[in-house]
Amino acid sequence: MSKYDDLREKQIGSEEVFDGVILHLYKDTVELPNGNSATREVIRHVGAVAVVPVTDKGNVIIERQYRYPFDEVITEIPAGKLDSPTEDPLQAAKRELSEETGYSADEWIDMGIYIPTCAYCDEKIYMYLAKGLHRGEQNLDDDEFLHVEELPLPELVDQVMNGQITDGKTQAGILKAARILKI
Amino acid sequence: MSKYDDLREKQIGSEEVFDGVILHLYKDTVELPNGNSATREVIRHVGAVAVVPVTDKGNVIIERQYRYPFDEVITEIPAGKLDSPTEDPLQAAKRELSEETGYSADEWIDMGIYIPTCAYCDEKIYMYLAKGLHRGEQNLDDDEFLHVEELPLPELVDQVMNGQITDGKTQAGILKAARILKI
Numbered sequence: 001m002s003k004y005d006d007l008r009e010k011q012i013g014s015e016e017v018f019d020g021v022i023l024h025l026y027k028d029t030v031e032l033p034n035g036n037s038a039t040r041e042v043i044r045h046v047g048a049v050a051v052v053p054v055t056d057k058g059n060v061i062i063e064r065q066y067r068y069p070f071d072e073v074i075t076e077i078p079a080g081k082l083d084s085p086t087e088d089p090l091q092a093a094k095r096e097l098s099e100e101t102g103y104s105a106d107e108w109i110d111m112g113i114y115i116p117t118c119a120y121c122d123e124k125i126y127m128y129l130a131k132g133l134h135r136g137e138q139n140l141d142d143d144e145f146l147h148v149e150e151l152p153l154p155e156l157v158d159q160v161m162n163g164q165i166t167d168g169k170t171q172a173g174i175l176k177a178a179r180i181l182k183i
Numbered sequence: 184m185s186k187y188d189d190l191r192e193k194q195i196g197s198e199e200v201f202d203g204v205i206l207h208l209y210k211d212t213v214e215l216p217n218g219n220s221a222t223r224e225v226i227r228h229v230g231a232v233a234v235v236p237v238t239d240k241g242n243v244i245i246e247r248q249y250r251y252p253f254d255e256v257i258t259e260i261p262a263g264k265l266d267s268p269t270e271d272p273l274q275a276a277k278r279e280l281s282e283e284t285g286y287s288a289d290e291w292i293d294m295g296i297y298i299p300t301c302a303y304c305d306e307k308i309y310m311y312l313a314k315g316l317h318r319g320e321q322n323l324d325d326d327e328f329l330h331v332e333e334l335p336l337p338e339l340v341d342q343v344m345n346g347q348i349t350d351g352k353t354q355a356g357i358l359k360a361a362r363i364l365k366i
Binding site for chain 2: 157163
């Protein structure tokens with residue numbers, strides 16, 4: 001019996017609405033704490049990783065990527081989906097950093113879990129700070145397009161604070177890294 | 184002609200897959216920069232607001248809410264959906280803060296836009312810092328259940344940094360507020 005037991009909902013039905021490549025959408029029915037029933041639209045997602053890679057000079061490797069839902073090029077820290085729900089997140093982070101930017105890193109600092117949208121999607125993003133970077137070859141998929149750039153961490157903090165950087169994982173990742181590195 | 188024109192995708196088809204209460208899911212087809220075609224699974228969302236309400240003593244009003252996708256009670260800053268795509272975000276923030284916590288505020292500081300999941304959902308969250316709080320009556324919907332609590336901002340910063348707070352908008356909102364208030 002926890003102090004939050006009066007908030008819990010109980011699943012009483014589940015219907016798969018869409019089984020996509022990235023998104024798996026369910027329309028579930030739940031029993032609320034007051035006994036009423038309600039509908040929950042839920043996306044099931046495999047999970048993802050994100051990395052704040054910081055060079056010895058204090059620059060961050062970032063990506064400019066076209067994001068279809070916004071019809072805009074968005075500034076983001078390197079990130080990507082897990083290959084499977086059981087993939088080790090740190091291995092996935094190393095793979096995504098290497099494939100998207102060409103960099104590998106000597107030091108990996110766990111920055112915890114970041115949940116993008118707890119109301120309707122079960123995606124978890126495992127977030128890391130990577131230091132001791134070594135430049136190698138980028139290895140994008142044939143149908144993957146992005147620019148890799150390098151910006152000083154203090155400048156990225158300013159861009160988070162003045163609203164230029166809108167991507168949520170990038171806001172949280174940059175501000176966490178700045179606290180860890182005392183910027 | 185922008186420097187990122189080589190990244191852009193062009194919509195060549197769109198199919199509505201699910202028209203829900205909260206989520207509207209489309210399976211679109213795009214032409215990639217290399218001429219290939221690809222599928223984009225996109226959720227269209229009305230948009231939302233989130234508020235970091237800070238008392239004169241430096242405490243933050245937070246919520247504990249059961250989140251069905253995780254079957255967990257999650258710690259979050261007050262937040263809620265816009266009533267319509269054209270609703271003024273500041274009005275929505277005032278309404279959500281009042282309904283969920285009972286508080287109104289004298290001072291509202293714009294903390295910019297936070298995009299939870301730019302890869303597959305067009306949701307934008309308009310984020311505010313609210314000061315000069317006045318306590319009133321909470322006014323939850325019949326089927327809405329949450330606990331309102333108050334915690335010192337430095338303690339919430341610690342909980343973001345040590346991984347206890349996993350909700351993304353709460354991580355970004357708390358760390359932004361801490362920078363603005365020099366905590």
